[in-house]
Amino acid sequence: xxxxxxKSRPVYDELTPMxxxxxxxxxxxxxxxxxxxxxxxAMTPDQLAATDVLYSTESFTGQNYLAELQQxxxxxxxxxxxxxxxxxxxxxxLADAKMGTRLYLSGSEGFIGTSMQVATSYGMNRDEVLRExxxxxxxxxxxAHCGHYSENVTHRVFTCPGCELNLIVRDHYSGRLAAxxxxxxxxxxxxxxxxxxxxxx
Amino acid sequence: xxxxxxxxxxxTNETYTPEGDYQFRNSAEGVxxxxxxxxxxxxxxxxxxxxHVPAGDGALRAAFDIDExxxxxxxxxxxxxxxxxxVHYLALPHMMEAQWDLLELIFESxxxxxxxxxxxxxxGNEWRWQNRLxxxxxxxxxxxxxxxxxDPMEYATRQAQGEFVVLEEKDNTLVIGxxxxxxxxxxxxxxxxxxxxxxxxxxVPKLHDMGIxxxxxxxxLRMKPGHxxxxxxxxxxxxxxxxxxxxxxxxxxxxxxTVDSENAGEKVYLRxxxxxxxxxxxxxxxxxxxxxxxxxxxxxxxxAPNWAKRIHRALASLDHELVDYKGFxxxxxxxxxxxxxxxxxxxxxxxxxxxxxxxxxNGQ
Amino acid sequence: xxxxxxxxxxxxxxxxxxxxxxxxxYTFCPADDxxxxxxxxxxxxxxxxxxxxxxxxxxxxxxxSPYDTSQYQIAVRRVDDGKGGSLAMHNNVREGDVLLxxxxxxxxxxxxxxxxHVFIAGGVGITPVFAQVEELSLxxxxxxxxxxxxxxxxxxxxxxxxxxxxxxxxxYGHDGQSRLNTMEILAGxxxxxxxxxxxxxxxxxxxxxxxxxxxxSDANIHFERFEDLxxxxxxxxxxxxxxxxxxxxxxxxxxxxAVEEAGHKLPYLCRGGACGECETEVLELDGTxxxxxxxxxxxxxxxxxxxxxxxxxxxxxxxxINA
Numbered sequence: 001x002x003x004x005x006x007k008s009r010p011v012y013d014e015l016t017p018m019x020x021x022x023x024x025x026x027x028x029x030x031x032x033x034x035x036x037x038x039x040x041x042a043m044t045p046d047q048l049a050a051t052d053v054l055y056s057t058e059s060f061t062g063q064n065y066l067a068e069l070q071q072x073x074x075x076x077x078x079x080x081x082x083x084x085x086x087x088x089x090x091x092x093x094l095a096d097a098k099m100g101t102r103l104y105l106s107g108s109e110g111f112i113g114t115s116m117q118v119a120t121s122y123g124m125n126r127d128e129v130l131r132e133x134x135x136x137x138x139x140x141x142x143x144a145h146c147g148h149y150s151e152n153v154t155h156r157v158f159t160c161p162g163c164e165l166n167l168i169v170r171d172h173y174s175g176r177l178a179a180x181x182x183x184x185x186x187x188x189x190x191x192x193x194x195x196x197x198x199x200x201x
Numbered sequence: 202x203x204x205x206x207x208x209x210x211x212x213t214n215e216t217y218t219p220e221g222d223y224q225f226r227n228s229a230e231g232v233x234x235x236x237x238x239x240x241x242x243x244x245x246x247x248x249x250x251x252x253h254v255p256a257g258d259g260a261l262r263a264a265f266d267i268d269e270x271x272x273x274x275x276x277x278x279x280x281x282x283x284x285x286x287x288v289h290y291l292a293l294p295h296m297m298e299a300q301w302d303l304l305e306l307i308f309e310s311x312x313x314x315x316x317x318x319x320x321x322x323x324x325g326n327e328w329r330w331q332n333r334l335x336x337x338x339x340x341x342x343x344x345x346x347x348x349x350x351x352d353p354m355e356y357a358t359r360q361a362q363g364e365f366v367v368l369e370e371k372d373n374t375l376v377i378g379x380x381x382x383x384x385x386x387x388x389x390x391x392x393x394x395x396x397x398x399x400x401x402x403x404x405v406p407k408l409h410d411m412g413i414x415x416x417x418x419x420x421x422l423r424m425k426p427g428h429x430x431x432x433x434x435x436x437x438x439x440x441x442x443x444x445x446x447x448x449x450x451x452x453x454x455x456x457x458x459t460v461d462s463e464n465a466g467e468k469v470y471l472r473x474x475x476x477x478x479x480x481x482x483x484x485x486x487x488x489x490x491x492x493x494x495x496x497x498x499x500x501x502x503x504x505a506p507n508w509a510k511r512i513h514r515a516l517a518s519l520d521h522e523l524v525d526y527k528g529f530x531x532x533x534x535x536x537x538x539x540x541x542x543x544x545x546x547x548x549x550x551x552x553x554x555x556x557x558x559x560x561x562x563n564g565q
Numbered sequence: 566x567x568x569x570x571x572x573x574x575x576x577x578x579x580x581x582x583x584x585x586x587x588x589x590x591y592t593f594c595p596a597d598d599x600x601x602x603x604x605x606x607x608x609x610x611x612x613x614x615x616x617x618x619x620x621x622x623x624x625x626x627x628x629x630s631p632y633d634t635s636q637y638q639i640a641v642r643r644v645d646d647g648k649g650g651s652l653a654m655h656n657n658v659r660e661g662d663v664l665l666x667x668x669x670x671x672x673x674x675x676x677x678x679x680x681x682h683v684f685i686a687g688g689v690g691i692t693p694v695f696a697q698v699e700e701l702s703l704x705x706x707x708x709x710x711x712x713x714x715x716x717x718x719x720x721x722x723x724x725x726x727x728x729x730x731x732x733x734x735x736x737y738g739h740d741g742q743s744r745l746n747t748m749e750i751l752a753g754x755x756x757x758x759x760x761x762x763x764x765x766x767x768x769x770x771x772x773x774x775x776x777x778x779x780x781x782s783d784a785n786i787h788f789e790r791f792e793d794l795x796x797x798x799x800x801x802x803x804x805x806x807x808x809x810x811x812x813x814x815x816x817x818x819x820x821x822x823a824v825e826e827a828g829h830k831l832p833y834l835c836r837g838g839a840c841g842e843c844e845t846e847v848l849e850l851d852g853t854x855x856x857x858x859x860x861x862x863x864x865x866x867x868x869x870x871x872x873x874x875x876x877x878x879x880x881x882x883x884x885x886i887n888a
Contacts, residue, residue, distance in 0.1 A: 020777070020780055020782070021780050022779065022780040023780075094756060097755070097756050098753050098754060098755060098756065099751070099753075099754040099755070099756060099758050099779060099780065099781050099785070100779050100780025100781065101756060101780070102780070122680070122756045122757050123678055123679060123680050123756055123757020123758075124756055124757070125782060125784040125785070126784075127782035127783065127784055128782055
């Protein structure tokens with residue numbers, strides 16, 4: 001057995017307004033629009049007026065909450081067609097942001113992870129950020145053997161496009177790499193594969 | 202002040218890889234000086250932290266121990282770093298102060314504890330370092346990385362036995378900021394870099410439930426410069442292979458399926474980890490060194506029969522979750538069966554071998 | 566390294582200099598002309614001060630450069646109604662004297678991840694800042710210092726820093742009129758700014774309140790916890806049930822150390838309240854136990870049936886332990 005007992009999953013929050021913040025920045029992707037709508041509904045008019053929203057319409061599951069998000073009287077709503085552009089937009093917003101800003105992230109684990117990398121680079125700490133996972137349970141996986149990053153991995157065992165080894169996804173997450181760890185699934189006895197299963201979250 | 206025994210013969214032609222045919226042997230003295238990690242017949246996972254003060258005349262005599270494998274281990278490190286650049290040594294940018302702290306700690310300790318082999322001469326910040334075992338005589342300016350051929354931590358730990366993980370203190374936890382880990386046991390430095398104390402301990406079963414991690418972290422955060430502590434840990438491994446990282450798992454994991462109750466004595470190695478932790482003075486970081494010792498079950502039987510009996514009992518009664526976590530589920534039974542031939546059931550002393558009345562390698 | 570037994574440093578008083586009417590600056594060098602352990606900005610030094618009422622242990626922030634291992638500097642404000650340590654430093658200690666001190670430890674380090682550092686200090690609270698800004702300056706990290714003083718007579722240390730670091734230092738009160746306004750100092754700071762407060766409790770409370778109202782989280786607000794996390798405290802006595810021995814625990818030693826000094830043995834490993842090895846049953850107690858360990862659970866602590874002799878103490882008229 002190579003993997004029993006391993007547990008270091010990121011722990012997510014539920015998006016609710018952080019009353020201690022003076023300014024609010026909310027970034028979401030695809031299905032992450034749903035928790036974002038819930039967050040904005042819970043905000044006071046003053047909080048909404050101090051809130052900037054960034055939304056990416058790229059979605060693994062095809063969910064789009066743009067129309068709902070446009071109903072709120074926020075300070076600014078910026079829309080992006082790709083998650084990568086949304087993360088770049090987040091970077092630009094944080095560069096000008098002041099102490100007292102609160103950040104809200106929702107969407108896939110990969111989107112939250114890469115957004116957290118940006119937030120960390122600006123010295124934001126966990127007290128200033130809430131993260132809620134939404135939509136697909138797909139994971140971003142780093143191959144320990146060739147270093148390849150696979151996006152949207154949905155099953156416990158998959159073939160790494162980088163080195164073509166069969167990898168098993170460990171429940172072990174690196175915030176710095178924003179990815180789970182994939183290791184050779186039949187490491188001890190080649191061909192002796194563990195049960196494959198859909199990844200839960 | 203202590204010195205290495207005159208008789209220590211530093212071996213130069215040992216290998217820790219299948220390509221090198223695993224040319225590795227412990228001398229009788231080499232076995233009997235080990236920090237044997239089983240004080241009782243029943244193994245209980247615990248923090249077993251104690252002040253790191255000199256004890257006995259074995260592996261715990263010096264702040265950082267070196268032994269007969271020093272030269273070959275340094276050569277192995279050099280080879281691993283060349284084979285897989287960017288995988289075994291990594292340091293985050295803000296760790297430079299801690300790197301100098303670590304260089305100073307290792308060099309001062311070696312020069313003090315093994316003056317025949319090492320000399321450190323300081324003239325203000327102009328330092329001269331002489332390592333007679335590796336034939337090194339370098340001068341550099343302490344604090345100026347430009348005067349060294351590589352990062353200070355890489356420079357120092359290429360000349361040190363064991364691996365070194367440097368933890369920085371941040372928001373009341375400890376975060377992995379740098380590592381020299383050519384001997385790591387089934388983890389990835391690249392993956393774990395930047396992880397907090399609870400995150401990188403995530404995989405260890407039971408620790409969370411027992412509250413051990415909370416206590417360990419609080420204790421470590423209170424560590425002060427000049428007051429190091431140590432603990433010992435252990436695992437089993439197949440073949441005298443030092444490098445067992447996640448990255449190279451496809452190369453070494455198949456070895457686990459090659460052990461049976463006939464060959465376990467030669468194949469299975471006890472991997473002892475001596476961990477002397479220090480708070481570093483300038484950076485306020487904590488260095489977590491893992492000094493790894495390999496000894497085959499057959500070498501224990503031959504040179505340390507009491508320890509062979511003890512490890513038989515400890516392995517036989519080991520909790521299954523720990524067997525899984527330590528990765529020897531597949532050959533645990535074979536190792537226990539092989540060892541059972543050499544255990545007459547006689548009562549054994551309790552306590553670590555370096556403690557008063559602790560278990561000695563041989564004799565009554 | 567200049568070290569005596571038990572890791573204590575032997576320091577020779579190289580010079581004493583009055584920097585304000587109440588504050589002396591002491592420069593120490595190693596008594597044996599070797600070198601002193603390096604330290605980080607924000608570290609303190611616990612000095613053993615001989616006085617008429619026995620040895621006082623006072624912790625003082627190190628204000629010399631963390632990169633100079635040839636000397637240490639501390640500043641001591643004379644407190645006439647205090648416990649006597651600062652008075653003894655002022656009245657009894659002379660140049661050339663040799664004092665014992667612990668190895669520097671840091672409970673007030675600067676953040677390694679801050680994008681900007683803001684120091685707010687008052688009075689003698691300025692001492693740790695000396696070493697902290699020296700460290701940041703050498704690393705090229707951006708910082709600024711806002712220092713309030715009581716008047717021109719008390720501004721000498723601030724003027725030294727102003728001279729060295731120029732516009733990065735702003736003095737308040739040295740001219741008898743300008744006032745430090747924490748809201749103004751903290752407002753509109755970029756993400757990743759860290760604030761350090763070095764001054765009296767009132768100043769700490771004021772800055773924390775201002776920072777919270779501006780939406781700062783606690784992880785970015787730092788102030789010195791000058792609580793002694795060791796095992797020293799008020800004296801008490803303990804009875805060992807098995808031998809009947811009555812042992813006095815002095816302020817400077819732990820229960821474990823006192824028992825060992827009296828020639829008895831207790832089990833121990835970490836001597837830091839973490840490992841659980843020295844856990845000992847309390848048989849009788851008239852008073853309360855001052856639990857300082859990380860080992861016992863909240864419910865264990867509440868029942869007062871167990872004590873960790875390596876760090877914990879008691880405030881009591883009677884304590885009998887099963888040892």
